[in-house]
Amino acid sequence: MSLDRRDFFKTMGIAGLTLAIGNESSAKPVGNQETEFFGMLFDATLCIGCGSCLKACSKSNQLPAPEGEIEPGVIQKTSESRRAVINNYNTSKGEVYIRNQCMHCNEPACAAACLTKAMHKTKEGPVVWDADRCMGCRYCMVSCPFDVPKFEYHSANPRIQKCDMCYSRIEKGKIPACAEACGDALIFGTRRELIAEARKRITENPDDYVDQIYGEHVAGGTGVIYLSPVPFKELGVKQGLQNASYPSLSKGFLYSVPSVFIILPTLLLGIHEATKTNEQNHEH
């Protein structure tokens, strides 16, 4: 699934924006227009745990091949050498496989946390990391509610490792390596299309799915969304996260800074002037 040209035009029209000339393969916005961004849909009812998406991921990103079998109850985590994992949970509906990687949030906490914009959300959708800017402060790791960014603690020139939705492939008009390798349980497309597709699947097969799209609202909405046959809490998916975006938590503080910078010095200068006479009286 790739960008549907007609939907693209329609969205732009609704947004009331004028549209320059676009072409079929281009995912980039034309001129200074914003396009809707890409995401991925993982459908846990369809995943059989073959692991081909993981092999494609490590190959495409020059990382060591995945080790360890996908076994029920053996919970693997993403790490500095693995950008995605698949785990098998024993659930109320038997064994269910679920993938874990960067959620590519609509409004990512990691990007808001980054003081050099080394971590940033591209206009195409993937949240990517730029080695030339990163100071290695790891504030992105502190802030990410999904604990996604991983740090190479044992390197003198450490990088932050996380899924970048194969951004370099997307730029060339290709789809992420994992989605290409799977083509069934993991599909790529614009987020709006994916939400529509997910909702369609739930409506058409209400017995096969729980009536929830994980990622539709959580953390302000994520680029990677999930469908599941069982409640998500059975699949080790992060529970209890807020629906507002995480950067909204520090907005109040950030907005107060300019006012403090105006009000406080003025106030201090005022008191300083007002107390001048006191000092003179004191000295004479």
Added chain:
Amino acid sequence: MNISSKQIESLKLREPGTPMIKFLWEQLKPRGAWLTPFNLISIPIIFLGIGLIVIRFWKGIGSITNLTQETPWGLWIGFDVVTGVAFAGGAYVITFMVYILKIRKYHSIVRVTVLNGFLAYVFYAGALLLDLGRPWNVVNPIIGNGFGTSSVLFLVAWHFLLYMIAELIEFSPAIAEWLGAKRAHKILSGMTIAAVIFGITLSTLHQSGLGALYLMAKDKIHPLWYSEFIPVLFLVSSVFAGLSMVIFEGSITHKVFSDKISDSNHKAHHGIIHGLSKICTAAMFAYFFLQLLVFIHGKHWTYLNTSMGYWYLVEMIGFVVIPMLIYFIGYRRNKLLLIRIAAILTMLGIIINRLNVTVIGFRWDATPHYVPSWMEIVVTLTVIFTEIWIFRWVINRMPVLQESPSWVEESK
């Protein structure tokens, strides 16, 4: 007579006409006894720490720290930076009282407090470099290789940098007096008020900013320590954290450097500590009240009967209410000893509070929970000891505790 000759002996300011290079070379030489207990403890630790720092840059941060993917910030951020900066809060409170409110009583401790604050910031910025994975990129947010203006850390970094400059300007007249630079002294003294106003503004913003760093970690910090009021709590607690440090540090320097302090300042010392204890009592009361509001507003009763809840009560009662009461009694009865005990308890409480937010309560549920390695502790001690060495070097050479040279008064 004896005291004044000793004073002249200890403070060798540059006489006009002495070549600068020769003067500086002589100032670099060590003075006094070498085999003091402090030196015997600190020197081996500093050397061990330097060795560990070499390993850290060679093999990566993971080679000497216990940091994990779940706990990316440990002792070096939680203690060296977040706690240390709270202790440096005395500088903005004292400069506010002396230069803005013009309370002359505290004038004699301005320089030593500002020096303390300045060195604290320089060393914590230095400690921060050890914790950065890619420290060669540290200038990026300053030179504009990506202005992450949506980041609280971006503000904190800029405020740190600007505040260090403001404090250096505030302290610079002492350096000018040391170097015998009369014209520079005049210019730098003229900049003091601007630096003070700028410095206080920056201080309030980054004291609260250090708390605001953790706002996005809402789901990772234990609910008893997370609230949207963390920035306010950090700001209010930095007032009494800083002043307790002034009391503690003042009491020590008073003993160690007693030969450098004039008789009038010796007498003023008691009154200063007495006055500060009153401010601490008030600030701690405000802080406790805020904490209580946060607790009740957050409906945290259910957490109290857990091990983290007991720990919370230890912090709030043992290290906020009790030192507050001791400060109050010490103030009312004018007992210096009680005030000093309260200062030490308060400082322990600040350490506990900052570590609860940043390390102990941060991913308290993760298994295994992060505990700093002995090597992280040694590096932290290295930072603190090196700072004390520099502090001692400056106190022994510049007019910080001592009176300014006579030409300062003449040129007024």
